[in-house]
Amino acid sequence: MKHLLNLLAAIALLVWGIQMVRTGILRVFGANLRQLIARGVRTQLLAVFSGVGVTAVVQSSTATALIVSAFVGQGMISLTAALTVMLGADVGSALMAVVFSLDLSWLSPLCIFVGVVLYVARQDGKAGRVGRVLIGLGLMLLALRLITESTLVLTQSEVVRTLLMALTSDITLEVMTGAILAIISYSSLATVLLVATLAGSGGIPTEVALGLVVGANLGSGLLAVLTTMRSSIQTRQVPLGNLLFRMVAATVMIPVIGLWHTHIQTLIPDKVSQVVLFHLAFNIMGTLLCLPITGLVATAVGKILRQEEQPASLSRPHHLDASALSTPSLAISCAAREALHLADLVETMLNGLKTVWQTDDDKLGAELRGLDDQVDSLYSAIKYYMTKISRSELDEAEGRRWTEIIGFTINMEQVGDLVERVLQDVEDKKIKKGRQFSHAGLQEINEMHDHLVANLRLAMSVFLTSNVRDAQKLLEEKNRFRELELAYAATHLNRLAENTIQSIETSSLHIDIISDLKRINSLLCSVAYPVLEASNAVAPLRPEAEVPSTQNDRL
Known part of the structure; x- marks a missing residue:
């Protein structure tokens, strides 16, 4: 024996x-x-x-x-x-x-x-x-x-x-x-x-x-x-x-x-x-x-094994290679590429948002809200893939990158949720009731939206390259966006004081949109913090009120 x-x-x-x-x-x-x-x-x-x-x-x-x-x-x-x-x-x-x-x-x-x-x-x-x-x-x-x-x-x-x-x-x-x-x-x-x-x-x-x-x-x-x-x-x-x-x-x-x-x-x-x-x-x-x-x-x-013809779906993971999991550093790169794919999907929703509130296209709004389900599906796939990467085999830099990817995907998923909520508000409070923004009010939210799209692209660049200068520029854009939000809130109140009919009818929606765009911008700008912390660059303290939820809660 x-x-x-x-x-x-x-x-x-x-x-x-x-x-x-x-x-x-x-x-x-x-x-x-x-x-x-x-x-x-x-x-x-x-x-x-x-x-x-x-x-x-x-x-x-x-x-x-x-x-x-x-x-x-x-x-x-x-x-x-x-x-x-x-x-x-x-x-x-x-x-x-x-x-x-x-x-x-x-x-x-x-x-x-x-x-x-x-x-x-x-x-x-x-x-x-x-x-x-x-x-x-x-x-x-x-x-x-x-x-x-x-x-x-x-x-x-x-x-x-x-x-x-x-x-x-x-x-x-x-x-x-x-x-x-x-x-x-x-x-x-x-x-x-x-x-x-x-x-x-x-x-x-x-x-x-x-x-x-x-x-x-x-x-x-x-x-x-x-x-x-x-x-x-x-x-x-x-x-x-x-x-x-x-x-x-x-x-x-x-x-x-x-x-x-x-x-x-x-x-x-x-x-x-x-x-x-x-x-x-x-x-x-x-x-x-x-x-x-x-x-x-x-x-x-x-x-x-005949390949079935299936309609292309943006929610299908493109880069999550299961065979790369045995090479953790390579799996990290696959997850990062998929996170950018997720950000592209969020950018599609964000770009369509402006078209919806300008043209009252409720059909486009419904399609964009449907994209949020795809964002959620892709986010879940990335998160599940990340949990299968052996963190014990990662060195310090790879471990930090693992955390950055998780944080970035969480923020992108939250941005998708906020865009979906804005789309629903526009449909309920504007399109269904046949109301219109004032000319000045529409210009303001369009300008904020343009800043937001530019900041999303800058955030994607910071996530991809970890460039310290771009990260600092992203935080500067955060402060500029906050000043813009305060200025436009004040001008909106002035229009209310002047009894502008269109401003009065859409006041609640206007204020909500400005507030939600600011929250989205805060989520985008949070991509800069890990880059600055890793390079020991001095960064201003993050206002706690601007952080919608912790990453641990999302996990």
Whole structure:
């Protein structure tokens, strides 16, 4: 029982080590790897090599599949190009299995020691993340050695020998077992290394190991399909196409398992090498067979998972890439781009507001109020995406940016609510009652509106660039807007004193609009404070009365 537990612990350690390496690499080099994929699809050969390179570094064809699927979902690359990248990704994963099958046990203590030193010294920096990768590599190599030792002891038991012999009865059982192991371990690499180690120590016959390798490849393809099950149709197409590729390779390679076992052992006596080279041959064969038909497979996948024609919706997130969450710095950039998309939607509402109170277009007013539901939907999507970013992996600057994005999206959502309220007031108090602003009053609120739109664009610029000078200018605009509001309130009272009929009829609406525009401006100008605080620039104290609600309350 003790030796069985040791074996299970060693397998768990192997899976954990691969997970540490994968996440560490993505967090340090994720953005660069994604750029490599995006730029490497210009030709078919480049696409294959980019897939090989990225997967060799990440050590997971499933991770590459998720990245490429996100690119297809965003329309950045075609499905045919993505499937070509995945053919290379499968070969890259197999190459790493060959590398780790070598005797690298001497490297394990060195990687763990250096990794721990780097991680402890600079846990929140890039050095700490590199240290995490080294620790993962060391644990992988250590786990492989422990698996070998545990297997040698277990195979001496008659009960274990009887159980293992049951696998030799049916190739279908071997394939299913390998697939299940790959899905459970979330890695075909871990499964292949485990199977190769078991074969090398005599735990299982080599022919059984080859059947398990075929199953591991199919299981890895199925894992990517299951992982993207709830994603968009376009995102799901890539894993499905890659699974079809692996099925083609399995159809060809299963009949040659016996031939491989018979002839390879005369050339390469080492059983571990026989297994990992079969894994490499499986994926190379799949690439050679499927590369000429990637276009046909893409067409077939497109028919199986047909993209439904849906009307374009501004509320649909454009930049919230789920595969970027494993690279927190990149996920922060995605969220920032989506926050600007939210601000564009708010700007559309704000621009339409002026048209409504000038033309009494109640139909346009209803459409603009409907946009607030889209603002709310997009705000919720951004907030949910932000909560999935691992803040423990963010450095100080990234953590500050995380807070800025949350604050900016909260303010934009509140601005949308205020614009919706003004639109409703204009419809109830002006359009339905057939009233008009006085000429002077209309000029005043139009001028305030123009200042407000300019300040919104300046706030978006400050959020995007964090420019201190623009942030200071935004606060100056806040003071100027307050003075404008006081001046126009006074002139409106003068018109009331002169018994101007139009001013009397629309007085309540006029004052409410001025007040709401001021509140909107205060929300926009609050974007400047984080920038000034981060640069230690002196900023005036924020009047508490102008803060509609705290960000914590909105969260």
